[in-house]
């Protein structure tokens with residue numbers, strides 16, 4: 162062990178069911194309190210109002226499920242992943258639960274600086290099998306197009322962004338005709354970010370023509 | 385609890401999902417009584433109410449009963465529910481309120497009366513008790529139950545006073561009567577402290593308040609529900625004492641929670657440990673009408689600091705007195721001085737303070753603020769009232785004078801930090817409340833109230849001061865509802881039906897609609913407010929015995945007009961206010977061993 166080495170726990174967690182309606186700040190508060198209850202030796206910031214050093218990778222919007230979300234908490238000393246799991250799991254619940262723990266040396270960089278791809282699964286429901294086919298064709302057309310320009314509103318102005326380069330995968334898997342799963346792999350980070358809703362917006366004409374609704378949005382992983 | 389498909393459409397879905405840490409979910413098939421506990425305001429406010437948390441804990445401790453929470457959905461959610469025909473359901477199990485056995489609604493503020501009607505309406509229950517043949521029996525409680533008359537037609541029963549012990553009796557009777565409405569009501573009417581309007585005639589009955597004799601022995605929630613969403617008081621709460629006998633003559637809490645009862649330091653320390661361990665909160669707030677009056681406050685604070693300093697838990701004292709001792713206390717617990725210190729001199733002049741029995745001298749306030757400035761605070765909050773009985777123009781102006789002196793004190797003791805001084809002055813309008821010495825006094829009508837506000841605003845120093853007045857319309861309405869009789873029920877129902885769902889927090893009070901609701905019943909809101917009541921007139925709340933005698937209140941009113949102060953019975957002799965009838969050792973002061 163290196164002298165003075167600092168450690169952090171990298172937690173993979175899920176946010177599902179009714180708790181997908183929590184906002185990012187709710188999740189953060191929930192984790193902070195769970196960590197405090199757990200009695201684990203977490204590291205606090207300095208100063209008058211010390212807080213747990215807790216970082217989240219690319220927060221999820223309210224209402225979106227996450228199956229393998231990531232956060233990192235700095236530790237005051239090295240603790241085994243088993244120990245962390247044992248103490249933290251009982252403080253969380255089924256719909257907001259840690260699914261794996263790694264303990265890693267803390268470097269200078271943010272633990273999540275290297276993440277570049279988010280994968281999603283959107284569950285679609287159609288009134289008829291034909292509707293689903295219409296959407297599947299539209300997905301293929303999107304992938305085949307050179308550019309896909311979407312509108313983004315910032316506080317002050319509207320900008321136009323081509324999202325096509327950062328849609329790495331888009332595939333509609335049709336199950337039993339009326340239900341489909343749209344699997345997406347989209348860019349992350351300031352320059353490469355594509356939101357699943359933006360892809361849905363590109364498909365809007367086909368969705369309405371085919372009578373297809375998005376019934377569930379899941380972020381299945383980050384890498 | 386809202387169904388999934390509505391959650392995506394409301395502004396704060398986290399208020400409607402339940403699933404919080406420490407939630408108590410019981411199998412409905414294994415309990416005999418299902419108790420829905422409703423707060424007639426939103427989740428943020430309702431979850432902050434300690435009384436509801438205490439009852440939730442006590443009921444759920446029983447194996448034969450389940451207590452489930454209900455809050456008033458916000459306007460957007462109410463609209464969606466009505467459109468979709470969705471009924472109000474509990475957060476614990478999503479059970480429709482209409483399927484519960486008892487529905488308790490806490491009445492903390494008069495302006496929540498329409499919120500209580502909204503709870504009934506959204507549950508699909510008829511508003512009037514007389515029209516309900518099925519569904520839960522509806523029980524009101526809380527400070528407003530001390531004058532229940534304006535809302536009597538909507539409730540089956542009211543609990544007057546401390547709920548800890550009587551709630552269990554309500555459940556026992558319900559079980560014995562096997563839930564048969566008439567039999568349950570019959571049984572409840574026999575219990576002390578329970579007012580059952582269909583069994584009790586106000587002219588003939590006398591309902592004596594429930595008083596917990598030994599607060600220290602009462603259960604307290606040591607594993608409270610930890611909300612996901614942010615709420616108003618988002619911290620651990622520790623009730624250190626109940627009641628106050630300082631005897632401010634406008635103050636209802638100072639009468640209806642008598643006598644002072646304290647928990648022991650050891651008990652509190654134990655509860656604090658359990659709460660922190662079970663919630664993960666990083667702040668403990670000490671609750672009492674006045675924390676500095678707790679007999680062993682210094683020992684308690686020292687013990688809490690010793691216990692929690694290295695666990696990064698801070699201690700907060702939300703209610704203090706206007707003196708240097710209180711500043712010392714605040715200083716001992718505050719890590720950061722960012723939130724201001726609050727003092728409530730209530731009146732600007734000594735003469736008026738004597739008449740309301742607020743025993744604070746100008747010098748106390750000035751010493752206290754100087755001590756606060758020296759300790760590093762730069763923000764001071766001051767609470768005052770206008771419209772008090774016997775108030776003259778010079779008393780109102782004296783508020784501005786006192787604020788000026790506070791600023792001068794800052795100039796003297798703050799040195800280079802003086803530029804950062806901020807004095808937040810909050811001015812409420814006097815409201816005569818039932819069971820207080822001022823219950824007979826008149827309240828200013830809207831115009832008079834606004835005139836006094838303007839008078840004060842014109843003289844208030846501008847620099848370093850932020851002046852804030854309570855809304856005049858709201859004050860008048862609150863007063864009229866507070867002292868109203870049964871005839872106001874029709875007004876409240878009309879106001880609710882015309883869309884006034886009083887949400888005190890968001891001040892969604894629509895004065896025009898309320899005024900209309902009054903005039904439709906042939907009443908003039910302003911005229912009712914401006915009435916003074918005569919000493920020998922029968923008051924709508926005279927059948928509710930709060931423990932303090934009417935004769936004591938009358939004597940206090942008289943002393944007020946004579947400018948005489950009455951000392952706190954904890955410091956001087958017993959005044960025989962009436963509580964000695966209900967409490968054997970009065971006042972009880974907890975000795976710690």
Ligand code: SF4
Nearest residue numbers: 953958959961970971
């Ligand atoms: S009975 Fe006496 S001691 Fe008790 S509250 Fe009243 S005045 Fe105080």
